[in-house]
Amino acid sequence: MSRTRWRLGLSVTALLTASALLPSPVHAEAAADYKITVDPSARGAAIDDTMYGVFYEDINRAADGGLYAELVQNRSFEYSTADNASYTPLTSWTADGTARVLDDAGRLNERNRAYLSLGAGSSVTNGGYNTGIHVEKGEKYDFSVWARADGETTLTVTLRDAAGTLARVREVAARGEWRKYTATFTATRTSDRGRLAVATAAPAALDMVSLFPRDTYKHQPNGLREDLAEKIEALRPGFLRFPGGCLVNTGSMEDYSEASGWQRERSYQWKDTIGPVEERAANANFWGYNQSYGLGYYEYFRFAEDIGAMPLPVVPALVTGCGQNQAVDDEALLERHVQDTLDLIEFANGPRTSEWGRKRAEMGHPKPFGLTHLGVGNEENLPVEFMERFEKFRAAIEAKYPDVTVVSNSGPDDSGATFDTAWRLNREAGVAMVDEHYYNSPQWFLQNNDRYDSYDREGPKVFLGEYASQGNAWKNALSEAAFMTGLERNADVVKLASYAPLLANEDYVQWSPDMIWFNNHASWGSANYEVQRLFMNNTGDRVVPSTATGTPDVSGPITGAVGLSTWATGAAYDDVRVTSADGRTLLSDDFSGDASRWTHSGAGSWTVQEGAYVQTDTAAENTMVTAGDPAWQNYDLHVRATKKAGKEGFLVAFGVKDTGNYYWWNLGGWNNTQSAVEQAADGGKSTLLSKAGSIETGRAYDIDVKVRGRQVTLHLDGKEWGSFTDDKPAEPFRQVVTEDARTGDLIVKVVNAQDTAARTAVDLGGAEVAAKARVTTLAADQDAVNTETTTPVTPVRSTFSGVASEFEYTFPANSVTFLRIRQT
Numbered sequence: 001m002s003r004t005r006w007r008l009g010l011s012v013t014a015l016l017t018a019s020a021l022l023p024s025p026v027h028a029e030a031a032a033d034y035k036i037t038v039d040p041s042a043r044g045a046a047i048d049d050t051m052y053g054v055f056y057e058d059i060n061r062a063a064d065g066g067l068y069a070e071l072v073q074n075r076s077f078e079y080s081t082a083d084n085a086s087y088t089p090l091t092s093w094t095a096d097g098t099a100r101v102l103d104d105a106g107r108l109n110e111r112n113r114a115y116l117s118l119g120a121g122s123s124v125t126n127g128g129y130n131t132g133i134h135v136e137k138g139e140k141y142d143f144s145v146w147a148r149a150d151g152e153t154t155l156t157v158t159l160r161d162a163a164g165t166l167a168r169v170r171e172v173a174a175r176g177e178w179r180k181y182t183a184t185f186t187a188t189r190t191s192d193r194g195r196l197a198v199a200t201a202a203p204a205a206l207d208m209v210s211l212f213p214r215d216t217y218k219h220q221p222n223g224l225r226e227d228l229a230e231k232i233e234a235l236r237p238g239f240l241r242f243p244g245g246c247l248v249n250t251g252s253m254e255d256y257s258e259a260s261g262w263q264r265e266r267s268y269q270w271k272d273t274i275g276p277v278e279e280r281a282a283n284a285n286f287w288g289y290n291q292s293y294g295l296g297y298y299e300y301f302r303f304a305e306d307i308g309a310m311p312l313p314v315v316p317a318l319v320t321g322c323g324q325n326q327a328v329d330d331e332a333l334l335e336r337h338v339q340d341t342l343d344l345i346e347f348a349n350g351p352r353t354s355e356w357g358r359k360r361a362e363m364g365h366p367k368p369f370g371l372t373h374l375g376v377g378n379e380e381n382l383p384v385e386f387m388e389r390f391e392k393f394r395a396a397i398e399a400k401y402p403d404v405t406v407v408s409n410s411g412p413d414d415s416g417a418t419f420d421t422a423w424r425l426n427r428e429a430g431v432a433m434v435d436e437h438y439y440n441s442p443q444w445f446l447q448n449n450d451r452y453d454s455y456d457r458e459g460p461k462v463f464l465g466e467y468a469s470q471g472n473a474w475k476n477a478l479s480e481a482a483f484m485t486g487l488e489r490n491a492d493v494v495k496l497a498s499y500a501p502l503l504a505n506e507d508y509v510q511w512s513p514d515m516i517w518f519n520n521h522a523s524w525g526s527a528n529y530e531v532q533r534l535f536m537n538n539t540g541d542r543v544v545p546s547t548a549t550g551t552p553d554v555s556g557p558i559t560g561a562v563g564l565s566t567w568a569t570g571a572a573y574d575d576v577r578v579t580s581a582d583g584r585t586l587l588s589d590d591f592s593g594d595a596s597r598w599t600h601s602g603a604g605s606w607t608v609q610e611g612a613y614v615q616t617d618t619a620a621e622n623t624m625v626t627a628g629d630p631a632w633q634n635y636d637l638h639v640r641a642t643k644k645a646g647k648e649g650f651l652v653a654f655g656v657k658d659t660g661n662y663y664w665w666n667l668g669g670w671n672n673t674q675s676a677v678e679q680a681a682d683g684g685k686s687t688l689l690s691k692a693g694s695i696e697t698g699r700a701y702d703i704d705v706k707v708r709g710r711q712v713t714l715h716l717d718g719k720e721w722g723s724f725t726d727d728k729p730a731e732p733f734r735q736v737v738t739e740d741a742r743t744g745d746l747i748v749k750v751v752n753a754q755d756t757a758a759r760t761a762v763d764l765g766g767a768e769v770a771a772k773a774r775v776t777t778l779a780a781d782q783d784a785v786n787t788e789t790t791t792p793v794t795p796v797r798s799t800f801s802g803v804a805s806e807f808e809y810t811f812p813a814n815s816v817t818f819l820r821i822r823q824t
Helices: 226-234 297-306 331-349 355-362 383-400 417-429 442-447 474-489 527-536
Strands: 031-038 093-096 099-102 115-118 123-126 133-135 140-161 170-186 191-200 204-213 239-242 283-285 289-291 310-315 373-376 405-409 433-440 461-469 494-499 503-505 516-518 523-525 542-544 546-548 561-565 569-580 585-589 606-609 612-615 625-627 635-646 650-658 661-668 674-681 684-692 700-708 711-716 719-725 733-739 745-752 757-763 769-779 796-800 806-811 815-823
Touching: 031 733, 031 745, 115 123, 123 204, 133 140, 170 204, 191 204, 226 297, 226 516, 226 523, 239 297, 239 494, 297 310, 297 331, 310 331, 331 355, 331 373, 331 383, 373 383, 383 405, 383 417, 405 417, 417 433, 417 684, 433 684, 442 461, 442 474, 442 674, 442 684, 461 474, 474 494, 474 527, 474 733, 474 745, 474 815, 523 527, 527 769, 527 815, 546 733, 561 569, 561 612, 561 661, 569 650, 635 650, 650 700, 661 700, 661 711, 674 719, 684 719, 745 757, 806 815
Parallel strands: 031 757, 239 310, 310 373, 373 405, 405 433, 433 461, 461 494, 503 516
Antiparallel strands: 031 546, 093 123, 099 115, 115 204, 123 191, 133 191, 140 170, 140 191, 140 204, 283 289, 516 523, 542 733, 561 625, 561 650, 569 585, 569 612, 569 635, 606 612, 635 700, 650 661, 661 674, 674 684, 700 711, 711 719, 733 745, 745 815, 757 806, 769 796, 769 815
């Protein structure tokens, strides 16, 4: 994930009644007419059982404070400013008396560097996550702590909230060297504001203070939070990709050892995350917090097995991404990581007599996990350097484990110079599978249903490892559903696909949208989750070729005002001219006076200085000012721009309808590494054209944008930089038909992403079918969002008795409808 993070506000809409979601009569008014034609005699692409899966990344507190069931935050006192500038070793703890966190020879073990020294009569209290520690009346909770005391002491352990005790107080006698002590609580009432306190009568050292619910997912030790795991299981995912994401390929590639200086900002390295939890390394998470690695590679493999999913781990390729963009030139370090990857495969697949297979067995799983796919690298922006290193990983893996598919990637975007170069190198190298990632607007997903129609059938297969439209509203999920019909139609090319990210704790959000949301006491599936669940549970085994009529194209020329903006950059703009195609001056501003013709709708600080319009706030993002008429079309825009300071370059907007709908030429974006034309639609952006390049500070640039109809040509300093035609229709009516080999059902899947019902003639091509179909419908207002307290987007199941070889069905406005039709 490397795009700008989108934080979209949640709105609540009224829950639709079930009757509103049932099929409308074929004579209903306000309906558009369509036809779906199915050819059951033709054979479409086979769909693998692993077509749809889930991508897990520790982002938004998805592990600690999320899927990992540990209720104590900072249980080993390892929090550090390396994780977050606001952290201390006692973050999430409060102390009464004498409490010091030490890093010395008295520690529990070499890899668990910090521990707590607690004075006589002193105590510490942990606040857990969100509002506190959540417990439910009658449920059991397992406490443990590692303690050391020179003499003998009594540890008094309490679980309480502001209203009083939540369970009977426990006392633990501790004496001598480091030892693990345990106790069990049974909650006497329910609370989501609990606090766990440990007091000592005499001086003591503590580490790994832990509280787990007894009822973890499948009652596994060191287990997972049950409600979150069950929601993932309910998707019936074909694969589980883990552990990320940006945390895989960022930070130092060194290990956690004295030789490396106990580095705390490292890439995710699997050997750090296995073995006894008290011996696992601490590390900073790329997303700005600590990761304890209590949820590690063994637990990921075990979870994949528990939910019936193919495990798909991703390892670093020694080229950092996600804005860091550095290639590590250290042959010995590269060889070590290659060997670590071979060891990982042995850990997953090796016999218990092998070195790493024995470690797996010692952890409780003698049987191999059955690893078949492994990713190397994630979203690298340096495709040449990445491929050089990827090839060394692949050669070593294929030499020893020829049955393991090694997955490459194409960078962080759906198009552009990095994407094109990466794909060329992957094709030339004969790579088996390429991981694509993109986050775009709903309009982009509606426009690009045919994205994979033209991919080479003989080239590398596609793993769509991360994708989402930029929001959790129903309109976002609708656009993703429309796109997914194209994924299924191209199942011979797109072999794996996963929405991302999977999880978000509502109080610790770094990235939105997300599939499943939660807090310390509840969880809920987003509208996007409901779409994913519907597709994953009704995939089918083969595509049945079908066609559908489309919606008449109503797009006209690009229209809109013009704008100027910056992103974490100070810049001066001058000599702004907008001229119509027939030569009339629509706007001319040299800022010799004021800026009264401009409207400031963004952040930042704009003033007229020395005949230029200057934005000076180098921390502000999207400082948009606009001028002109939203009805303007067919015009030329000229701007003279000079970068004054900051991280990036210029943002010159055209076709501006409002604050959420416009185009802009982003010159020197992405930390001044590339330039692109982006389109914003309802607040979400998509990249239409991009090239590598940077903007120099202090240099004046002449920027020209020519808009004709839906074609745009861009010039920089008098030379053509690029052009594009934005004429792809955002088709709201999409469909695909598949066959379920087990049941013999035809599954007709229709997405109607518009405010009008779709009256549809369905021709099944002479197929003999039962008269009654099972129907599942998702429908809601386009802006509907699922929350903890209301779920307007929820499946409604019904039957339809009018099925025949040819029949009519009206698909509700803003709906996803699956009809399971039994063949006779």
